[in-house]
Amino acid sequence: MKPRPWLRPALVVMLLAAGLVLGGCFRGEPLPFRLTNISGHMPDLDFNLTDDNGKAVTGADYRGKVVLLYFGYTHCPDVCPLTLAQLHVVLQRLGPLADDARILFVSVDPARDTPAIMHAYVNAFDKRAVGLVGEARRVEALSKRYRSAFTREPGDADGNYEVSHSSAIYLFDRQGRARVLATPSASQDDLVHDLHLLLNTGAKS
């Protein structure tokens, strides 16, 4: 029997789809995310830093929570506050479900950001936001872990300076697995959608 001309491309597509599904079955269930799915492509949440109450914390302290990881600094008057304000709106839209979410705002400006400044800063945005600080090498380790980067720009005569930094937001599931990568320009609807999936998946702490 002569093979139908459409069969071969269809077979290729089916094999590809099967491969994607298998690839998605890393250790967790595949979820129909709308934003960039990084499941299995980035390491689990892990760090050694200090929270905005001055307490030493590690990634393991946030198991059971859905984590939104974002790098920034408090002397950033425009993009960082905008991103945190948008994440606040997204969490508000999720209602009580978002009580299990934590925004981890990691300072890329260890010279100026203290736990006290970070505490006032993150709480001005959302009560579920946590400010994390640490020695430069520890922040760099976390940043490199997610192929993120930051650079302190040359300052002016008064000692003021800016820090250029990756703008990505990383979403982790309750098991601390990296699942979704979002940009600050991601739509709030898509963030709400993907966080809804993550908050309804996995065991609570």
Added chain:
Amino acid sequence: MKSTLLTVLLGGLLMAGGARATDADHIRASHAWIRVLPGALPAGAYVTLENHGDQPVALRGASSTVYAEVMLHQSSRAGGVSRMTAVDTLTVPAHGKAELAPAGYHLMLMQPRTPVKPGDRVILTLQFADGSTLATDFLARPANALDAGDDQGMPAMDHGSMPHSHDH
């Protein structure tokens, strides 16, 4: 004869005055707000500028009695990296508008002399290239605000590319 001369002189003065309308005379400012951050952290100020004149107008910066320093800045994102740079001027096109809005152009307000809290009104004096100024009333808004939070003087079609979400 004397009165004729006076009339000519006066007329000339009036014409000269008319011809010398300043940059600021052509600008209308709206949606002016400040995102207030805790303590003495630098804050961002935003405003929409409409130019009703026939010539482009360049905004050079602003000054304030409340903040020791005000800088015109631009945020940008390239290759997944956010950065902020000082800019000399922002041009408001003739019969057009320019928006200072989050993630784009903004005025960075540094070292408040007195604490500014949400709900306060702060005058920032906008400075244009010809040296003219425009005192503008900015509303201080909470850190997690996304826009001016008002519809004051809002032209019906005033929606640019920025998402206009409301935090309430």
